[in-house]
Amino acid sequence: MRTEGFFEWLGETLGAIIRFLVEGIGAFFASIGHAGSAFLDGLARALGMDPTWLSLLALIIGLLLLVHAGRALLRGSLIYGVLILLLGLWLLSLLIG
Known part of the structure; x- marks a missing residue:
């Protein structure tokens, strides 16, 4: 026991x-x-945006586009850099507001 x-x-x-x-x-x-x-x-x-996963993913993609545009502009690729910059700014302007 x-x-x-x-x-x-x-x-x-x-x-x-x-x-x-x-x-x-x-x-x-x-x-x-x-x-x-x-x-x-x-x-x-x-x-000023909705806290959904889709909008947060779009925010990350927009920020990555801005970084990519900055790198392209530093490499000297002016036209490509400006196009990617405008695309990133357009995407972020759709989200923020």
């Missing part, structure tokens, strides 16, 4: 430790998710 009580206690203790770790890790990732969501909502509100 004494060994059954010891192993029962050991199992309960190990189970409590595992449960504590799993709940702690779950709470940590939930807080990271909440912080990311709040950041994206604040970004969308500051820009």
